Amino acid sequence: MQIVLHIAIILLTIAAMEAFSWFIHKYLFHGPLWFIHKSHHSERHGWLEFNDVFSLLFASISLYLMWxxxxxxxxxxxxxxxxxxxxxxxxxxxxxxxxxxxKSFKSTNPYLLGIRRAHKIHHKSTKKNPSEEFGLLLASKKYFSQK
Structure with a gap:
């Protein structure tokens, strides 16, 4: 029974991270933290970008909690x-x-293609605003009905 609880905590955390990430992406990254996040909306010169500090922050929090x-x-x-x-x-x-x-992997999976379409729409703008589609795993239904 303990394993079910642990799996539930992991799955709930993933769901909470999607909601939290959507919120901070929309209101912080495209708000007061745009000076960091704008590197992600620009052409990348090299493998890393300033925006990667957010990944380091979340990795640090994760490691701290596991420790x-x-x-x-x-x-x-x-x-x-x-x-x-x-x-x-x-x-x-x-x-x-x-x-x-x-090197990107190819897919014909409708879910993956919809997520990719939504994210490409998000990156159409290289400005702080306007922008749409702030999630990673969830996107508007309209991106999944395209061929």
């Missing part, structure tokens, strides 16, 4: 693990599949 909960595998450990899993998903979806930081 704090390591001895008794408390809820902190499982929340930290959920944040890490979300980070891995982010890396695969966003950095690899959408932004081609490595």
């Amino acid at each position: 704090e909960g390591r001895l008794d595998l408390s809820y902190k450990f499982w929340i930290g693990l959920g944040i890490s899993v979300y980070g891995i998903i982010y890396f695969i979806f966003h950095d690899w599949f959408i932004h081609n930081r490595f």
Whole structure:
């Protein structure tokens, strides 16, 4: 029964990270933290960009929580693990599949193609505003009905 609880904590953390990421992306990254995030909306020269500091921040929080909960595998450990899993998903979806930081893999999966379309719309603007589609795993239905 304990494993079910741990899996539930991880899955809830992933869902919470998607909601939290959408919120901070819309209201902080495209708000007062635009001076950092704008590097992500510009042409990249090299493998890293200033915006990657956000990934380092979330990785640090995740590692801290796992460290704090390591001895008794408390809820902190499982929340930290959920944040890490979300980070891995982010890396695969966003950095690899959408932004081609490595040779992009091809897909005909309608969900993946819809997510890619939504993200490309988000990046149409190189300005702070206007912008739309701030999520990673969820996007408006309209992006999934296109061929």
